[in-house]
Amino acid sequence: MEINQKATGLEDLFVIDDIEFSLYDDLNGFAFNPRNQKCCCISYPQYELLKQCDRMLTVDLHIKKIIEQKAHAGLLRTEVEEILVSLKLKGMVLTAADIVAKFELDDNTTRLDPEDMQSWKQQGWTLAVGSADRPELLARMLKTAEPFIRELEVRPRFVMVDDSRVSKNQGLNKQAAEEFSRNCELEFEYWDRDSRSVFSNDLIKKLPDCKNSIQYLLSPQAHSSATNTIGQVRNLILLRALRKPLLMLDDDCLINPVSETDYHQNGVKFAYSGRNAGISASIDELFLGLQDCPINPFREHLEVLETSVQDQFNYNKDELLQTGYWQGILKDDLHSISANDFVGMSINAIAGALNARPMSWVFKLENHQQQQAIELIDKSQADTQLEQAAWVGSSYDELGKSIGLIGTTICGIACLPLIPPLIPVGRNEDIALGETIKFIYPQSRVYMFAWGLPHLPEPKRYWNPLEAQTEPAYDANPMCMNLIEMLGHSCAYVDPGERLSYLAASLRNTIGGSAYEFIRETYFYHHSHELCAYDASSKTATASVQYQRGCEQMQSYHMSKLDDAEASINTLLPEFESVLASFSQALEDWPEIWHLCSNKEWQA
Numbered sequence: 176m177e178i179n180q181k182a183t184g185l186e187d188l189f190v191i192d193d194i195e196f197s198l199y200d201d202l203n204g205f206a207f208n209p210r211n212q213k214c215c216c217i218s219y220p221q222y223e224l225l226k227q228c229d230r231m232l233t234v235d236l237h238i239k240k241i242i243e244q245k246a247h248a249g250l251l252r253t254e255v256e257e258i259l260v261s262l263k264l265k266g267m268v269l270t271a272a273d274i275v276a277k278f279e280l281d282d283n284t285t286r287l288d289p290e291d292m293q294s295w296k297q298q299g300w301t302l303a304v305g306s307a308d309r310p311e312l313l314a315r316m317l318k319t320a321e322p323f324i325r326e327l328e329v330r331p332r333f334v335m336v337d338d339s340r341v342s343k344n345q346g347l348n349k350q351a352a353e354e355f356s357r358n359c360e361l362e363f364e365y366w367d368r369d370s371r372s373v374f375s376n377d378l379i380k381k382l383p384d385c386k387n388s389i390q391y392l393l394s395p396q397a398h399s400s401a402t403n404t405i406g407q408v409r410n411l412i413l414l415r416a417l418r419k420p421l422l423m424l425d426d427d428c429l430i431n432p433v434s435e436t437d438y439h440q441n442g443v444k445f446a447y448s449g450r451n452a453g454i455s456a457s458i459d460e461l462f463l464g465l466q467d468c469p470i471n472p473f474r475e476h477l478e479v480l481e482t483s484v485q486d487q488f489n490y491n492k493d494e495l496l497q498t499g500y501w502q503g504i505l506k507d508d509l510h511s512i513s514a515n516d517f518v519g520m521s522i523n524a525i526a527g528a529l530n531a532r533p534m535s536w537v538f539k540l541e542n543h544q545q546q547q548a549i550e551l552i553d554k555s556q557a558d559t560q561l562e563q564a565a566w567v568g569s570s571y572d573e574l575g576k577s578i579g580l581i582g583t584t585i586c587g588i589a590c591l592p593l594i595p596p597l598i599p600v601g602r603n604e605d606i607a608l609g610e611t612i613k614f615i616y617p618q619s620r621v622y623m624f625a626w627g628l629p630h631l632p633e634p635k636r637y638w639n640p641l642e643a644q645t646e647p648a649y650d651a652n653p654m655c656m657n658l659i660e661m662l663g664h665s666c667a668y669v670d671p672g673e674r675l676s677y678l679a680a681s682l683r684n685t686i687g688g689s690a691y692e693f694i695r696e697t698y699f700y701h702h703s704h705e706l707c708a709y710d711a712s713s714k715t716a717t718a719s720v721q722y723q724r725g726c727e728q729m730q731s732y733h734m735s736k737l738d739d740a741e742a743s744i745n746t747l748l749p750e751f752e753s754v755l756a757s758f759s760q761a762l763e764d765w766p767e768i769w770h771l772c773s774n775k776e777w778q779a
Contacts, residue, residue: 295329295419295420296328296329298419298420299329299331299332299419300329300331300332300419300420300421300422301331301332301333301334301415301416301417301419301420301421301422302324302331302332302333302334302361302421302422302423302424302473303333303334303335303336303412303415303416303421303422303423303424304316304317304334304335304336304352304423304424305335305336305338305408305409305412305423306335306336306337306338306339306348307337307338307339307340307344308339308340308341308344309344310339310344310347310348310351311347313347313348313351313352314347314350314351316424317351317352317354317355317424318355320355320424320473321355321358321359323473323474324359324361324473325358325359325360327473327474330359330360330361331361331422332361332362332363332364332417332419333352333355333356333359333361333362333363333364334364334366334412334415334416335348335349335352335363335364335365335366336366336371336408336411336412336415337349337365337366337367337368338368338395338404338407338408339367339368340368345367349365349367352365353365364415366411366415368395368396371393371394371395371407371411372394372395372396374393374411375389375390375393375394376394378393378768378771378772381771382764382767382768382771384764385764385767385768387757387760388757388760388761388763388764388765388768389764389768391757391758391760391761392406392407392410392761392765392768393407393410393411393414394407395407409423413769414768414769414772415772417772417773418773422473654693654694654697654747654751655682655751655754655755655758658682658685658693658755675762675763675765675766676762676763678759678762679759679760679762679763680759682755682758682759682762683755683756683759685755686752686755686756687752690748690751690752690755691744691748694744694747694748694751695740695744698740698743698744698747699737699740702733702736702737702740703733703737705729705733706730706733706734706737709726709727709729709730709733710726710730713726713727713730
């Protein structure tokens with residue numbers, strides 16, 4: 176199936192001969208084969224089907240959804256079942272039963288180091304937040320977390336990494352963090368851009384051979400002042416966790432209003448193309464209601480980290496076996512996971528935990544407590560009649576009552592894993608983290624979880640043509656992460672201790688070799704898919720004239736990018752190779768940097 180050819184049937188969507196791909200990946204539904212550089216471009220409704228599938232559904236519900244989505248094709252239930260059977264024969268993990276069976280038969284005896292097996296109550300733990308120019312949201316988030324931290328028997332070290340370039344915001348961030356630390360009686364570390372530069376220079380004096388990697392991964396002065404260095408923030412947090420269990424708070428989990436007029440007197444409301452949607456209830460009221468659900472999310476997260484994978488899958492097995500984890504995981508991807516491993520974010524990703532776990536499983540809530548939580552989140556969500564049917568379907572359908580939107584909101588379900596180190600520039604390092612963590616560090620005990628209200632889509636994302644805009648240039652960072660994601664699957668067959676160096680070598684081998692071909696195909700994947708998506712979106716029955724006009728405008732934009740492909744690709748090539756060179760070297764140097772920062776003498 177060549178570039179720009181749409182997949183026309185369900186079989187084309189899921190099974191493409193001689194093309195290896197993850198069924199639900201972050202390449203927006205693109206399948207590719209690194210050997211012959213072929214890909215397929217799926218339509219927008221099919222892409223939405225992929226997103227719907229990336230949830231916990233029973234087999235019956237999944238089949239129902241497929242038939243509904245493909246109603247125009249006249250698919251029968253038996254035909255869908257046959258397709259699912261063929262997928263399973265090809266090695267796709269379709270249900271929790273496949274994963275449970277793997278762990279029941281597992282003879283892998285890999286275990287954590289004795290030091291890492293100590294309880295958080297014995298060795299302590301680290302709480303961290305990385306923030307920039309959201310001081311109001313940061314202060315509100317920390318305030319809501321206070322009572323839960325204060326009741327813990329072991330208080331954490333609190334690390335705040337401030338990436339703000341605005342002095343007023345920096346002062347407000349530090350003030351909120353200091354007040355939180357003081358009220359909770361916490362040991363507190365604060366890092367701003369200046370102190371991070373000093374820290375980087377001190378490291379360079381100790382490790383002069385790693386100078387370039389230290390600057391790339393940690394020094395804010397190494398990158399443009401206009402660049403969001405969120406990856407650098409998280410790299411420093413990983414180092415300052417001092418080898419202790421780490422919980423990381425997400426600073427943007429409360430909705431960031433698009434303008435001052437979008438503040439609501441009893442909370443925050445969300446503006447979407449002139450309409451008000453999403454949050455109408457008071458944020459404070461929501462957290463007051465949390466007292467009715469006796470959960471301390473910090474304690475629960477820390478204690479989940481101390482259970483084995485096998486224990487988690489054996490808990491309420493009947494419920495698990497009735498639930499399909501439609502994550503598109505290949506059985507081979509489970510190669511590096513042991514039933515004896517302690518639960519880390521990598522395990523949760525494989526278990527389908529990213530915003531998709533029943534609270535009863537993770538937090539062992541009784542039925543009446545679950546109901547209280549459901550009622551609580553229902554109170555916080557206003558009815559909305561958006562034309563963006565995909566968002567309505569993915570957030571407010573009947574499935575939403577049983578999945579992790581509730582857990583993310585009320586309990587802080589883990590939502591983003593971290594791999595050390597991270598590409599330090601832009602926000603694109605988020606793209607592949609969930610996919611690569613399980614290949615590189617399957618025993619990682621690093622969590623990041625959202626605290627507050629659920630994420631809602633922002634009004635000016637690429638998929639929203641209601642206010643059509645020219646999107647940012649497709650730069651080298653997402654391409655680098657796409658390449659890492661592709662290489663990550665083969666990391667599962669490499670000894671855990673060799674995975675960083677293996678990945679670094681693979682990235683370096685791409686320079687001067689297949690870099691041009693990879694950029695070319697990735698570039699076409701992106702713009703061809705967007706072209707197809709907007710074409711399909713403009714033809715939906717509910718699309719308004721304004722919506723259709725926006726789709727047409729974005730179609731023209733992506734068509735122009737395809738017409739100008741060669742010039743754009745040649746411009747991207749040196750930047751892409753530069754990122755590959757810097758990051759591959761950083762991967763090789765990271766263990767030495769990590770070792771030094773974990774040394775007790777250096778810490779002192």
